[in-house]
Amino acid sequence: MTYYAVNFCGRSIVLIGMMGAGKSSVGRCLQRRIHVALLDTDKIVASKSEMSISELFAKRGEEEFRKLETEALRSLPTAQQAIVVTGGGIVLRKQNLELLKRLGVVIWLDGDEETLFQRASRSGKRPLLHGTNPRQAFAQMLKARLPLYAKAAYLRIDTSVLTDEEVAVAILSKLKRFARGAEEGPASATAS
Numbered sequence: 001m002t003y004y005a006v007n008f009c010g011r012s013i014v015l016i017g018m019m020g021a022g023k024s025s026v027g028r029c030l031q032r033r034i035h036v037a038l039l040d041t042d043k044i045v046a047s048k049s050e051m052s053i054s055e056l057f058a059k060r061g062e063e064e065f066r067k068l069e070t071e072a073l074r075s076l077p078t079a080q081q082a083i084v085v086t087g088g089g090i091v092l093r094k095q096n097l098e099l100l101k102r103l104g105v106v107i108w109l110d111g112d113e114e115t116l117f118q119r120a121s122r123s124g125k126r127p128l129l130h131g132t133n134p135r136q137a138f139a140q141m142l143k144a145r146l147p148l149y150a151k152a153a154y155l156r157i158d159t160s161v162l163t164d165e166e167v168a169v170a171i172l173s174k175l176k177r178f179a180r181g182a183e184e185g186p187a188s189a190t191a192s
């Protein structure tokens with residue numbers, strides 16, 4: 001049996017994916033349905049540093065943010081079931097991959113590049129998109145991260161044409177099917 005088959009029942013649902021994938025909103029939809037704690041690494045970092053993520057990037061730089069992000073991930077409980085929402089760059093540090101997996105089932109919210117970019121740039125609150133060519137920066141980040149998301153995740157959901165509610169429903173029905181043993185292993189674990 002795989003790590004996941006043994007562990008994901010009763011463990012956390014961990015959402016990863018690029019900025020704009022809808023991790024926070026889908027996390028809230030999941031919480032409304034399954035009533036467990038909703039934990040968010042960005043919120044933990046912001047509260048610990050007493051700064052918004054944008055301020056933290058501006059005052060202390062990305063490296064410091066990444067350090068605090070790993071600390072936040074490490075601080076999450078492994079014995080309590082929760083929904084864990086992560087920042088888009090969580091997969092950049094190798095050590096984070098193990099920390100993610102020990103929490104529960106890691107789910108990659110994906111989407112087509114243009115849709116993700118349009119959603120991500122809407123809020124204006126993402127420091128990595130504040131440069132002179134955000135579209136190009138986004139494309140480069142996505143290209144570098146795709147294999148990392150694929151490596152970290154057990155399930156991939158294409159969110160491009162789904163509402164947040166539909167994504168939440170897709171996640172829960174996939175997990176239910178896995179729990180019943182209807183599907184086995186990461187190879188068959190792609191939903192859209």
Ligand code: S3P
Binds near residue numbers: 042086089126
């Ligand atoms: C980042 C994504 C952000 C936040 C930070 C860095 C990234 O979170 O963690 O701005 O590197 O992709 P969201 O994915 O929630 O936007």
